[in-house]
Amino acid sequence: LQIVCNSSWLANTVKSSSLMGSWPVTVIPNPIPTEIYKPWPKKIARNLFNLPPEKDLILFGAFGGMSDRRKGWHFLKAALKKLGKKNNNLHAVVFGQYEPKEKPDIGMPLTFIGELNDDQSLSMLYSAADVMVVPSLMETLPQAATEAQSCGVPVVAFNCSGLVDVVENFVTGYLAKPFEFDDLSNGIEWVLNNENHLILSKESRKRAENLWNQKVIANKYETIYSKVLNNHNNI
DSSP states (O other): OOESSSSSHHHHHHHTTTTTTSEEEEEEOOOBBBTSSSSSHHHHHHHTTTOOOOEEEEEOTEEEEEEGGGGOOOOOOOOHHHHTTOSEEEEEEESSSSSSSSOOOSSOOOEEEEEEOOOHHHHHHHHOOOOOOOOOOOOSSSSSHHHHTTTTTTTTESSSSTTHHOBTTTTTEEOOTTTTTHHHHHHHHHHTTTTTTHEEEEEHHHHHHHBBBBHHHHHHHHHHHHHHHHHHHHH
């Protein structure tokens, strides 16, 4: 038996199991098509979704949007309210749900994109943003965070669970103290005001190509299969 986990956090959970603790465990992330999830011109991307061209765009997305408490919208909402009091050039964008009857007050303009079901549209939306925020309480390896970085968008998340494998702190984004909305706010502000934002973007793209490219992941699985077959033949 060979166990493959998509994050170090999940692998460590397996190793601590009384049932599976002695089984071979390998960490292999989920692959993403980096040839589709890539940086697109920001002006074109924003025009496509009718988003303001000059604002700093903060992106949040999850299936079920704000309704799933595990995705941490309540933390992000508090962080955005704090940021909105200091900066009037911010605009928040939510995808994964349509605009509710009662639009939440977050201290800044808020646009709901609704559900996007194809890779190309998602890639364009990521490219429109300046920062992606993934304030989840727990994740194995959040696809929105890896896809965003593949599009050259820095990610802000809490320093917990599988999120630690996604963001390289102060290189491709910011890992905030769990679960402090003040530090989440600090992370968003750090990314948006960073004079090396272009470098953050390039490092995010490089990380995606090195870690989550489909060919890279396929090679990792091939290595495991070869090892198992060789061990079996030597029995």
